[in-house]
Amino acid sequence: MKTNLKNILLIGFATLGLAAVSGVINGQSASAKTYAKVTSNNVMSTSAPTRNVNVTGTNAIYTKAGTLKGARLVATKTTLNILKNSQQGQKNWRAYRVATTNRGSVYYKIVSFDKSYRGWIYGGKVSNQFNAGVKAYTTTNAINDSQADNKTAYQLKSNAASGSNTTFYSQPAWSQYKIGRARENGDGPIITDASKYNNVTFTLSQAVKTTREGETWYQISNPTNHDLNGAWIKKSDVTVLPIPEEVVRIRIKSTEGQLLGVLTLPKQDSESTGSQTIANEYGQVITDSHTVNTAGLSAAYQKLLNDANISGNYGISGLSDQQILANSLALRMADYGQTAEITVAPNPQPELVLFTNTSQTLLAGPVQNGETAGDMISAVYTGNQVVEYNTILNDIVNGLRGEAGTTLSADQLSNVLQQANASEFYYVENTSTGKILSSGDLNNNGTINEALFNVPLIVYRAELTKSQIANTTGDGSNGNGYNPGAYAGTVNQTPAPAIQGKFGENNFLMLYYAGTPSKSFTINGTDGADKMNVKQLYEQFK
Template identity: 25%
Template sequence: MQVNLKKSLYLGLAALTFASVAGATTASATTANAASHHVVKTTKKHAKKATKKRAKKAAKTVTFKVTKSLDQSLVYKSTGKNAIFTKPGGVKNNKLKVSKSDMSSKANSTSSNDLFMAYQQVRTSRGVHYYKVVSFDKKVRGYVYVKGVQKIDNPTTQAAKPSITTGYVTTNNVYNLPVGYKFAADSSIKNFNGINFSADKFTVDDAVTVYGGDTYYKITDQKNPLINGWIKASDFNVNMPDAVKNAQNTAQNAANAIHVTYVNRNNFGSTVDTKTINPSGMNTTTGTYGINDVVNAINASLKGSSYNNVVASDISKSNLNNLSTVNKGDNLTVLITPQTTKSPVNYTLSQVKDQGTVNQSVSELKTGSLNNVSVSQNLKDSLFNGYSNSAFNYSNFKSQLLSYGAPMNTFTGNGTNSNYTYKFNAAMTETHAANPNLFDSNNQLISNATFSDVSSQNGNKGLNLVYDVIDNSTGKTVSTTPNGTTSLF
């Protein structure tokens, strides 16, 4: 019985031990299995994420390709809606070339330099279309969204030729083709190697108007057909330009001139001056001038010189003694005599009446109604006195006596005119109407107007100085009827 009991215990322990080992083995296998499944699931998850990441990254990379070449004869202008870039939008390393703001300015520009030629159309991997463009002045090249430019029709159109197609070219800017004629057109200025064609007549052969409104004429020189090209319409004139006329007159005057040497009669025959003069009335058949025309021309040349006028007997010729006529090109010697006696210039004062109305006029102002002014004797002598044939220096006269703060700029009235102030009116004084021998018909100062000229104008009343009469109580310009004859000095 004990033997059986021991045997039973032994078998029980063995069985228990085996069960424990089996259980442990089973447990280990189960744990390993679970770990293995976990690793596989994690790897798949990471792989899936990596694939998505790569796909996302690939989706962000934008590429482009040319879809078509465009007609390069077409012209485009900016719409102002889009900028220009170095590459289509979204492409790596893309940079701004022309901002949207600048493109907006180009949209409103009338310059052909701000037009574009589009020569490629491209599509990005996102399906967006762009044009590759270049500006007419070739300073801008890049990509713009297709709605950033628009095609324009006929940037260069046929224009009407002038009604008179023969005339003169007033510029040296003769172009190979009109500026803005078309993209890549040679619009450079032709080089005619310094040829002066300003006096040549040209014929207008054609006319076009380019974008922006400038009209150009195609011209050909009638004298030299090799001189041709395009000019702006404003540089064509049917009449010979004044500069050309003057140049031709100068050349003609030089050919027809008489050469005069002026000698001081009182100073041992010393030479005072030499001049080239052109008398009027030349006989074109014989190339001669009458002696009276020569004397008048010489006296005109002495105007303002402080020398007396001459007569025919004061003139001698080096080649002939007969002074009834003088040949063009002759050399003359003229004896001139300096003036020695000065005389004062005549002057009067006037007022502006009914100023600013249709009845505005200028009337004489009696100096007796004005208070005297203080001017030194030396200043009076230097400004009012001069030789009859010496130039009257109005600018100096005005500066010393008439400018603001000078003695004759403002007068005060006396007696019944004591309520008035008299202020110098330069604008009314410095006109041909007020002083016809001192100011020309364009109201420009005649620089060589003499004391005699000034004194003899206005019916020998002389220099007419015009004043505004101001009522001191109201500050308004009024008209008065002053009287009196006393001197201002």
């Protein structure tokens, strides 16, 4: 029986034949999983706010497009369905890459503002349109708010703690990705101590409400405080500037309607009206004048502006007689517990004139074997590039501007040299000729042209510091050449320290640089020096 059964089994398989076996194999191949392939993957270039999105919960987030081999789950649809309704701005999202697959699917790489989630999510079939798992999202919405009238004076509701800043922001908190606390001067270091603004007054120029939290934020207007002007603050952090009964307040605005500052004057025992308090502090001229040119009026206003800590160049010279009269009337009617409003104007800016011109300006550095002890510099290596002498010359000349008759300072000249990349640079001397190499002798990356291989060279590190400028003496000559410094004078005049020169006097300017030379060397094309720029050669052979 066992033998017969075995024969039957063998016969059964034989009867199935090759076709059956082939079918089994083909069936296994047909069930193998296939994956999509990425056909493009690009950084999104549209403006950042237009790429703020929200998740819809219909699609999950993966480490790569979900149909790609090896994609791992980052956040499930269930999780995203919860996050889409979050009332925290930290759960806003920013899209920053877009990819398409060979199946025509579009995926976006997104990140939550708090960076707790990052990955790829299905976004439909049309590139640069947010569909399916993501949708366009506005993190704030403009609202009408009577407090944002750019007129009423406000201050912090309570004093900010020293050494912290949870008050002032460059944008409402968590409304834009990677944009947080306000910065000094708008683009400087982050403000980390809000307490120094406890007594600053400001107006509110516009209002928005955050979409998730539903909080109202105001943009600050204070043109005399560049740290806070344009910054954002939460509604709960501001309060109207109170007016005590025993003080008179003066609100000072610009001719453009911007609040510049608020001045509070306390009542003295001998005084009975606010106008009397103002007149006693700044003189009767400030409450009685009808014209701009009234004697003593400008000085009175300047004292008032200084007392109000209004920085910037404001005064009354730009006002009309009608505006002066309106100010005088407002101050004359001022009383305790009330606010008087006056207007001031930016003072006209003086015309700035050049200190010198390019045909009368010289930059010179030492050479070892030159015929003269101050061979004119032709081209230099500075700011990681080769720069023509005339380019630096033009930048220096155009940067040296001042009010006619004023004296050039060491600070101003030093700052101009730094802005022109001319306070420190490198140049090369061909010691066989004593001439400084021109831009034609140098490659664009600062390396030496092959035509000068095997020629003896010296690299100089040249500098002209503020200290050297400030301490310049004499006419620059020392018998063997010159003393480093800045020298100037008018035509046919003996050179003198440049910081004695005045703007608008048709000066010549000679900038004599201190040059520290390297050792003499040659480049043979095989020692690696041919790949070094001028600065690197100096460091190698100094």
